[in-house]
Structures are given as C-alpha cells and as structure tokens.
Amino acid sequence: xxxxxxxxxxxxxxxxxxxxxxxxxxxxxxxxxxxxxxxxxxxxxxxxxxxxxxxxxxxxxxxxxxxxxxxxxxxxxxxxxxxxxxxxxxxxxxxxxxxxxxxxxxxxxx
Amino acid sequence: xxxxxxxxxxxxxxxxxxxxxxxxxxxxxxxxxxxxxxxxxxxxxxxxxxxxxxxxxxxxxxxxxxxxxxxxxxxxxxxxxxxxxxxxxxxxxxxxxxxxxxxxxxxxxxxxxxxxxxxxxxxxxxxxxxxxxxxxxxxxxxxxxxxxxxxxxxxxxxxxxxxxxxxxxxxxxxxxxxxxxxxxxxxxxxxxxxxxxxxxxxxxxxxxxxxxxxxxxxxxxxxxxxxxxxxxxxxxxxxxxxxxxxxxxxxxxxxxxxxxxxxxxxxxxxxxxxxxx
Numbered sequence: 001x002x003x004x005x006x007x008x009x010x011x012x013x014x015x016x017x018x019x020x021x022x023x024x025x026x027x028x029x030x031x032x033x034x035x036x037x038x039x040x041x042x043x044x045x046x047x048x049x050x051x052x053x054x055x056x057x058x059x060x061x062x063x064x065x066x067x068x069x070x071x072x073x074x075x076x077x078x079x080x081x082x083x084x085x086x087x088x089x090x091x092x093x094x095x096x097x098x099x100x101x102x103x104x105x106x107x108x109x110x
Numbered sequence: 111x112x113x114x115x116x117x118x119x120x121x122x123x124x125x126x127x128x129x130x131x132x133x134x135x136x137x138x139x140x141x142x143x144x145x146x147x148x149x150x151x152x153x154x155x156x157x158x159x160x161x162x163x164x165x166x167x168x169x170x171x172x173x174x175x176x177x178x179x180x181x182x183x184x185x186x187x188x189x190x191x192x193x194x195x196x197x198x199x200x201x202x203x204x205x206x207x208x209x210x211x212x213x214x215x216x217x218x219x220x221x222x223x224x225x226x227x228x229x230x231x232x233x234x235x236x237x238x239x240x241x242x243x244x245x246x247x248x249x250x251x252x253x254x255x256x257x258x259x260x261x262x263x264x265x266x267x268x269x270x271x272x273x274x275x276x277x278x279x280x281x282x283x284x285x286x287x288x289x290x291x292x293x294x295x296x297x298x299x300x301x302x303x304x305x306x307x308x309x310x311x312x313x314x315x316x317x318x319x320x321x322x323x324x325x326x327x328x329x330x331x332x333x334x335x336x337x338x339x340x341x342x343x344x345x346x347x348x349x350x351x352x353x354x355x356x357x358x359x360x361x362x363x364x365x366x367x368x369x370x371x372x373x374x375x376x377x378x379x380x381x382x383x384x385x386x387x
Binding site for chain 1: 162163166
C-alpha cells in the first residue's frame with residue numbers, strides 16, 4: 001500500500017516541481033530510468049517469489065542505475081554512446097520482459 | 111534478485127508441485143490447497159513495514175525521475191529522434207539558409223556603405239556650397255564682414271574731391287588686397303558700384319555722400335595703409351593743393367563692415383553652362 005502511495009507521490013512531485021535536468025545528466029537520465037524500472041520489476045518478482053529483501057532491493061536498484069549510467073558515459077567517451085545506450089536498453093528490456101513473465105506466471109498461473 | 115530465473119526461484123517449501131508429477135497439468139492439484147501463493151503474498155504485502163517504506167521511497171524516486179524525463183523528452187525539439195539522413199538534410203538546409211542570409215547581409219552592408227558615403231558626399235558638397243556662399247556673400251556685399259583693416263577719414267572742406275579721387279582710392283585699396291570696402295558706413299563697394307560727381311558730394315550707387323568720407327576696408331592693415339600713404343597716392347592727392355583737405359589713416363585690428371549691397375536680378379546675363387561639368 002505504502003509502495004503504491006510512494007509511486008503516486010513521486011508522479012505528483014515530478015509533475016508539480018518539474019525540476020530542470022542539468023545538462024550533464026540529460027544523456028543518462030533515460031537509461032537510469034529504464035534500469036530503475038528493471039530493478040523495480042525484479043523486486044516485484046522477488047516479492048512474489050517470497051525472497052524479497054529490502055536491502056538487496058536498494059543495493060540492486062542503486063547499482064543498476066549507476067552501472068547503466070556508467071555504461072552510457074563510457075560509450076559517450078568512446079564515441080559509441082548511442083549504440084551502447086541502445087544495447088543497454090535492449091538488455092534491460094529483455095530483463096523487464098522476463099521479470100514480467102515470471103510475475104504473470106505467479107499471479108495468473110499462466 | 112531479478113537475476114534468478116523463474117524455475118530456480120522456488121525456495122518456498124509450502125509449494126511442492128515438482129516432485130509429484132511433471133505432467134502437463136501441474137497446477138490442478140495444488141490449487142485447492144494453496145490458492146495462488148503469489149496473490150496471497152501480494153495481498154498480505156500491503157501491510158506497512160520497513161521494506162514497504164523503502165520500496166515506497168524508491169518508487170517515488172523512480173516515478174519522479176521518469177515523469178521529469180518524459181517532460182524533458184516532450185520539450186525536446188525532435189532532433190534527438192530524427193534519422194541521420196533527415197539531420198543531414200536539415201543541416202544542409204540550414205547551411206544554405208545561412209549562406210543566403212550572409213550574402214544578403216553583405217549586400218545590405220554594401221548598400222548601407224554606399225548610401226552613407228553618398229550622404230557624406232552630399233554633406234561635404236553642402237558644406238562647400240555654404241562656404242562658397244559665405245565667401246561670395248562677402249565678395250558680392252550681401253553679407254556683413256569683419257576683420258583687420260584700415261579706416262581712412264578724408265576731410266574735404268572745399269568739396270573739391272571728385273568721384274575719380276574716390277575711385278582711385280578704392281582701386282589702390284583693392285590693389286593692396288582689400289576684401290571688403292564700405293564708405294561712410296552706408297555704401298558697400300562691390301563690382302557694380304558706380305561713383306558719380308554730385309557737388310557738393312559724391313553719389314555712390316545712387317546714395318549721396320558728403321564729406322567727411324570714411325573709407326573702411328578689410329585686408330592686411332599695413333598693406334592697406336601703405337597703399338593709401340604712398341607718395342602720389344590717395345593721401346597726397348587729398349592733402350595736395352588740388353583738393354586741400356585732410357586725410358587720416360588708422361590701422362585697426364578689427365573693422366566692422368555692416369553696409370550691405372542689395373543684389374539685383376540680372377535682366378540679361380544668365381549663367382552659361384560650365385564646360386567643366
């Protein structure tokens with residue numbers, strides 16, 4: 001319940017405050033969001049599996065976001081930023097789909 | 111956590127469908143015993159706990175950042191998602207536009223320069239014309255003048271001075287470089303001035319003037335004084351036995367010539383077209 005509340009509050013804050021994204025963070029923000037989504041779905045699946053641990057969740061969330069941003073940064077420095085971000089998005093998307101499939105199997109048994 | 115595959119993530123000892131049967135219908139039997147464990151966990155998971163709070167915070171963060179990102183993306187100008195060929199075309203168009211505008215700027219700059227230079231020329235021409243008007247005004251006697259010069263006072267008690275005496279005096283002064291001359295503060299001596307005897311006195315340009323005659327001339331005062339004083343000149347003429355008057359020549363640092371000559375319309379003479387133009 002609190003988790004859903006947190007989601008709603010986050011949306012409201014994002015809409016109301018509408019902070020300016022600093023220039024240096026703009027290439028990494030979308031990737032970081034996708035990585036965070038991956039972490040969230042992974043957490044949901046772990047929760048349904050009964051192996052959810054908040055510490056693991058926080059650590060994996062932070063590391064997911066940081067690694068995604070790091071990969072994009074590295075790609076930018078190497079001149080393959082757009083390709084690497086595409087790769088990261090593809091990998092994270094596959095993971096999200098996998099997690100969603102597991103969640104779906106848990107909830108709907110199908 | 112999400113690294114586990116769904117098959118290996120079954121540590122819950124409550125659910126044991128695997129050893130029983132790998133048959134195509136594994137869910138049929140455990141369902142009545144444990145109706146959907148995941149859903150039950152989901153339902154019980156809504157109770158407040160530390161994990162819930164942490165998840166809430168993280169979710170709020172994610173949602174906030176996602177919304178911000180969506181806004182940023184929407185505010186973007188669309189170039190980010192444009193294809194390379196489109197970008198090249200856009201860039202090309204912009205480059206062409208730039209070149210066109212630059213050439214336009216150069217053209218307009220040129221026009222502005224030519225206009226300002228012609229305005230300068232017109233300004234210069236007008237200044238020259240004004241200077242000429244001033245010079246010619248002094249020459250034609252239509253403008254008052256001032257400057258160093260001499261004042262020659264001629265006393266002619268016996269009215270024996272003739273117009274030719276005065277004319278000679280004017281000629282001598284002009285010869286010495288007089289630039290503007292007036293007599294008695296009333297008659298400006300110009301090119302068309304005439305001197306007529308009208309005893310007792312002299313008629314200059316139709317004005318009758320009487321002794322004493324005061325000739326004021328602007329020029330190099332020493333030269334003018336010399337021109338009046340030289341032997342056989344104006345002064346000796348006037349003081350000589352023929353006239354028997356007195357003459358006084360004063361060199362002045364500042365002479366004011368205020369008498370004006372009224373120019374008349376030329377009835378016959380017309381300016382001829384200049385051969386230089």
